[in-house]
Each structure stands twice: as C-alpha cells, then as structure tokens.
Amino acid sequence: MAVQEKSESRNDKGTSMASIRELHRQLVNKERSAVEITQEALDRITQLELKLKSFLCVTADRATAPIKLRLKWLVNYDSWA
Numbered sequence: 794m795a796v797q798e799k800s801e802s803r804n805d806k807g808t809s810m811a812s813i814r815e816l817h818r819q820l821v822n823k824e825r826s827a828v829e830i831t832q833e834a835l836d837r838i839t840q841l842e843l844k845l846k847s848f849l850c851v852t853a854d855r856a857t858a859p860i861k862l863r864l865k866w867l868v869n870y871d872s873w874a
Contacts, residue, residue: 827860828857831857831860838851
C-alpha cells in the first residue's frame, strides 16, 4: 500500500504550512517568490521563538539579502537585453 504524501502540515494554531514540495512547486510556477517564502519562515520563527527557544541568533537581513541581490541583478540583466 502506497503512503500518501501530505502537501502541508499544521502549526500550533491549526493553520496550514506548505511542505517543501509545495513551496518548490510554488517557486517553479512563480506563484510565490523566494523572498516571500523566506519572510514567511522568518515570521514563523518570530512567532514561535519565545515558546521554543531554539535559535541563538536570527539574522533576517542576512537571510533575505542574497535573494534580493539576485533579484536586483536579474532585473538589471533583463534591462540590458
């Protein structure tokens, strides 16, 4: 019997979180950007950190900077063509 894979899991408030496969699909289909997905993860860390106490340091700016730099490069590259 095959095991059906879940595309999302539940967080502590009962709301859905996308699985990594679902996030990949959304990125490939350009439904969401890497910045949006990263920001959602950072928001979740902020929401749960006081309860979990599992991170020594969260550097949101360092998490999103490479993505934003790449997007800026792509926009400029497209304008050169």
